[in-house]
Amino acid sequence: MLYTKLKTIYEAKPFLEKHYPFDQYYPLLQSHITKEIKLNAEYFNPYRFANEFSLDSKKSLNFFISLSTGKATVFEKNYQYNCVNCNLPKILTSFVLTEMLVCDECYTPFFIEDENSLKYIEFIFKLKSEILTDVKQQIKKVQSSSKETKRDLEEDREQSSSNPNIADVHNQKGPSTPDVDWYREQIAESLRVSMRKT
Numbered sequence: 001m002l003y004t005k006l007k008t009i010y011e012a013k014p015f016l017e018k019h020y021p022f023d024q025y026y027p028l029l030q031s032h033i034t035k036e037i038k039l040n041a042e043y044f045n046p047y048r049f050a051n052e053f054s055l056d057s058k059k060s061l062n063f064f065i066s067l068s069t070g071k072a073t074v075f076e077k078n079y080q081y082n083c084v085n086c087n088l089p090k091i092l093t094s095f096v097l098t099e100m101l102v103c104d105e106c107y108t109p110f111f112i113e114d115e116n117s118l119k120y121i122e123f124i125f126k127l128k129s130e131i132l133t134d135v136k137q138q139i140k141k142v143q144s145s146s147k148e149t150k151r152d153l154e155e156d157r158e159q160s161s162s163n164p165n166i167a168d169v170h171n172q173k174g175p176s177t178p179d180v181d182w183y184r185e186q187i188a189e190s191l192r193v194s195m196r197k198t
């Protein structure tokens with residue numbers, strides 16, 4: 001499932017092969033996803049992926065963006081910010097704030113005041129449900145023969161990785177892959193719109 005999905009994405013986006021060779025990145029991604037699911041991770045973090053395999057963090061973030069943009073995707077890309085007053089998290093499906101957001105708990109409003117606000121909106125990468133189901137089945141099949149424990153997995157996992165945020169993409173210098181460039185334009189445009197409103 002992951003293999004065919006990734007193949008489809010690479011066919012639709014030929015530039016990926018140059019930056020992220022399939023033969024190298026497919027096994028890394030598969031291993032990472034399997035491990036995260038064994039640890040019951042709900043969300044995936046490109047910085048944790050980078051840490052696990054000593055990859056460049058920006059490159060890893062851009063890879064996840066490519067895998068969550070377009071028709072065929074591995075991840076669903078959502079956003080989260082925490083209320084500045086009570087810290088309650090709020091999940092958004094878009095970073096484009098078409099209306100003022102208000103905290104459900106304390107009614108403190110959140111709006112993009114300037115570029116600095118972008119760092120408070122974090123990426124939430126969720127594995128597509130069909131891939132999740134498939135990987136879980138694979139894990140079940142091999143689990144009986146494996147001696148690997150949850151503790152073994154946890155020991156070499158980087159716990160401290162913070163989630164990437166919108167500013168991490170906005171502040172990137174120079175051109176990247178075409179869909180990351182497109183995504184950065186979307187961020188810049190929504191920032192212009194937000195700042196006109198305030």
Ligand SMILES: [Zn+2]
Binds near residue numbers: 083087088103108
């Ligand atoms: Zn609040």
